[in-house]
Amino acid sequence: MKRSELNPRQKKTDRNNMILLLLCCLYLALLTGLFIPSSVISASPAEFVDARYFQDPTRYLVSSSLIGAGVFLAAAVIGILLPPRGRKRYTTVLAVITAAAAINYMFFGKNYGSLSSALKYETAVSCPAGTVILNLACVAAAAAAVVLLRKKHSLVLRIACLYGCVSLAVMSWMNIGTIREKAGEVRDISDRITAEEAGFSLDRQGKNVVVIMLDRAISGFVPYILEEKPELKRQFDGFTWYPNTLSYGYHTNIAAPALFGGYEYTPDGLESRPEKTLREKHNEALKVMPLNFLRAGYEVTVCDAPYANYQWIPDLSIYDDEPAIRRYNTIGMFDDYKLEILAYLDRVRNRNLFAYSLFRCAPLLLQPALYDNGRYLEPQKPPEEGEMLVGVSPDFLNSYMVMKNLDSLTRITENGSNTFLMLTNEMTHDVTELQEPDYIPRNPVDQSKAENLRRTTDGRELNLGDDERLRIHYDANMAAFLQLGKWFDSLREQGVWDQTKIIVVSDHGCYLGLSGVNLKDKLPDPGLANRYLSDQWTDTTSYNPLLLVKDFGASGFRTDDTFMTNAETPGLAFQDAVAEPVNPFTGNPLAREAASAEEHHIVESDWHIADNDGNFFTDPLRITFRGKDIFDAENWSVEDRNP
Numbered sequence: 001m002k003r004s005e006l007n008p009r010q011k012k013t014d015r016n017n018m019i020l021l022l023l024c025c026l027y028l029a030l031l032t033g034l035f036i037p038s039s040v041i042s043a044s045p046a047e048f049v050d051a052r053y054f055q056d057p058t059r060y061l062v063s064s065s066l067i068g069a070g071v072f073l074a075a076a077v078i079g080i081l082l083p084p085r086g087r088k089r090y091t092t093v094l095a096v097i098t099a100a101a102a103i104n105y106m107f108f109g110k111n112y113g114s115l116s117s118a119l120k121y122e123t124a125v126s127c128p129a130g131t132v133i134l135n136l137a138c139v140a141a142a143a144a145a146v147v148l149l150r151k152k153h154s155l156v157l158r159i160a161c162l163y164g165c166v167s168l169a170v171m172s173w174m175n176i177g178t179i180r181e182k183a184g185e186v187r188d189i190s191d192r193i194t195a196e197e198a199g200f201s202l203d204r205q206g207k208n209v210v211v212i213m214l215d216r217a218i219s220g221f222v223p224y225i226l227e228e229k230p231e232l233k234r235q236f237d238g239f240t241w242y243p244n245t246l247s248y249g250y251h252t253n254i255a256a257p258a259l260f261g262g263y264e265y266t267p268d269g270l271e272s273r274p275e276k277t278l279r280e281k282h283n284e285a286l287k288v289m290p291l292n293f294l295r296a297g298y299e300v301t302v303c304d305a306p307y308a309n310y311q312w313i314p315d316l317s318i319y320d321d322e323p324a325i326r327r328y329n330t331i332g333m334f335d336d337y338k339l340e341i342l343a344y345l346d347r348v349r350n351r352n353l354f355a356y357s358l359f360r361c362a363p364l365l366l367q368p369a370l371y372d373n374g375r376y377l378e379p380q381k382p383p384e385e386g387e388m389l390v391g392v393s394p395d396f397l398n399s400y401m402v403m404k405n406l407d408s409l410t411r412i413t414e415n416g417s418n419t420f421l422m423l424t425n426e427m428t429h430d431v432t433e434l435q436e437p438d439y440i441p442r443n444p445v446d447q448s449k450a451e452n453l454r455r456t457t458d459g460r461e462l463n464l465g466d467d468e469r470l471r472i473h474y475d476a477n478m479a480a481f482l483q484l485g486k487w488f489d490s491l492r493e494q495g496v497w498d499q500t501k502i503i504v505v506s507d508h509g510c511y512l513g514l515s516g517v518n519l520k521d522k523l524p525d526p527g528l529a530n531r532y533l534s535d536q537w538t539d540t541t542s543y544n545p546l547l548l549v550k551d552f553g554a555s556g557f558r559t560d561d562t563f564m565t566n567a568e569t570p571g572l573a574f575q576d577a578v579a580e581p582v583n584p585f586t587g588n589p590l591a592r593e594a595a596s597a598e599e600h601h602i603v604e605s606d607w608h609i610a611d612n613d614g615n616f617f618t619d620p621l622r623i624t625f626r627g628k629d630i631f632d633a634e635n636w637s638v639e640d641r642n643p
Contacts, residue, residue, distance in 0.1 A: 017091045023161035024094040025076040030168040032357035033068020038175035045182040046312030047117040063350035099142040101361035108135050119352045120374035123469045127364045135364040189315050198328035200301035201411045206418040208500040215429035217506035217546040220514035221477045223456040235485030238554040245564040247508045247545040251607035255507040258567035261285030263593050267603040274615045279310040283318045284585045293420035296578045301326040303423040310609040334401040337389045352376045391443035395430035403483035407490045431476035439479040498553045506545040515540040522638040563628035565594045600625045
């Protein structure tokens with residue numbers, strides 16, 4: 001039946017169907033083309049920006065919005081061209097899809113882990129069977145409600161859809177405002193990045209102190225790494241490994257201040273001075289070691305101070321008061337691959353932001369197939385000559401290339417100067433699968449001959465085939481050790497090894513099941529796990545950072561089970577190098593307290609520095625460690641309390 005043949009009542013019904021049809025298409029276009037993409041970018045705009053090749057990240061929203069508009073405009077046109085009866089059924093289907101998409105996005109698929117700027121999760125997307133069934137039940141209930149409302153209260157659907165469209169438009173506009181504000185801060189940092197070639201000095205006659213923070217490096221991997229690659233035992237000759245080491249949080253904003261500033265910057269210390277914001281105290285911590293070494297007459301260089309001024313790309317203007325401190329952002333500075341990778345990222349984001357939206361709006365049963373290991377059903381072609389790094393995690397590559405080029409960053413002098421270097425690298429955080437046996441980035445990675453089992457000299461085994469997350473962390477940690485080993489050989493060859501103290505330390509570990517202490521067993525209320533303790537990884541490996549120390553003139557590789565914390569780092573750095581160090585912001589002497597403290601308080605809180613930027617940590621879950629053995633479950637307890 002044609003529309004012209006309908007009676008007035010039927011025409012009114014058909015007009016209402018047409019309105020609902022258009023509202024559903026508009027809602028879906030806004031949801032998938034604008035709101036979800038803008039939410040992804042606004043969560044961390046700096047991740048979608050390269051500081052050395054700045055471009056406004058809102059440009060990606062143009063592409064996703066046009067794709068969304070095109071797809072759902074086509075859907076609307078199809079419905080318009082249908083006869084009234086067909087249009088009614090088609091509109092009902094669209095209304096069901098709209099309701100299901102909203103439910104799927106808002107309530108499901110939120111626990112896949114960290115999403116990279118290339119729209120890939122660290123591990124494969126999967127859902128427990130019970131959650132999939134619950135999701136299908138919710139979708140079915142939504143479908144039944146839509147069908148019922150279509151018959152009895154169609155106006156409610158139209159009003160709900162209109163309200164939804166307005167809400168999405170307003171929230172998208174707010175997201176865009178956040179993106180522009182944060183991107184503007186990144187542009188300011190980008191404009192301040194010095195054109196001077198980055199580098200640091202080590203002297204053959206003076207004392208050199210080097211502190212390298214490897215973000216999220218895993219202490220428990222050390223014996224397996226050294227056994228797999230025996231040459232590392234020679235390259236790391238002189239180091240002492242402290243496996244029994246504690247950190248004060250799972251996230252950099254919580255754990256790093258104590259590493260750089262000592263015990264006044266543990267969570268308790270940060271919250272004991274409420275007159276200052278967490279950002280201000282974080283900045284203080286990043287300056288404690290540089291200022292002490294500077295005032296002791298050392299040449300000081302700082303590279304990639306993490307979250308400086310609470311910016312994703314470190315805002316090194318925090319050191320402007322001390323122009324003698326050389327400061328550089330080295331991560332991303334090597335252009336061997338940069339233009340090709342940026343072109344690849346642009347293509348991926350322009351296509352896959354919309355594809356990601358469809359993936360998140362789909363039922364959980366379909367999400368793994370739509371995610372397609374981060375390819376989102378894009379046809380893959382073999383890499384051409386010179387493209388072996390295209391497709392590899394750009395975040396990993398930006399850090400990996402710095403570690404690979406440490407030798408070229410190092411200038412050897414012979415004038416008797418004392419030097420201090422504080423460098424952060426994130427290759428052990430932005431982990432990815434690497435090509436064995438050399439652990440180098442490749443696309444694609446061929447693991448057909450890779451071994452899953454790793455062993456230690458005392459017979460312990462680590463099966464990397466059990467967990468993809470475990471494998472990629474091991475790969476990245478091994479790659480970091482291999483690159484450090486090459487640099488250490490270079491320092492030996494250039495005659496500065498014995499004059500150099502080196503501390504390799506991480507701010508925290510990761511939930512990988514290596515400690516054997518499960519914090520869920522310690523919860524006074526199991527519901528607290530939903531806050532900050534992951535369903536899959538709740539062991540204290542998160543609070544077991546890497547700590548390797550080589551003193552001046554040291555030889556031999558040792559393992560020392562003495563209880564340590566990464567807040568010992570400043571004290572270890574100052575030993576035999578700086579006399580009577582003090583916190584320049586409080587005037588208090590910098591002491592080492594691991595041996596004397598009876599309790600240590602750890603915090604789980606929001607890692608988003610844009611939100612967790614008050615004077616106290618937001619909604620903290622507090623973990624207490626008592627004793628001297630972090631591998632003894634009896635020494636751990638969890639409580640829910642605010643300061």
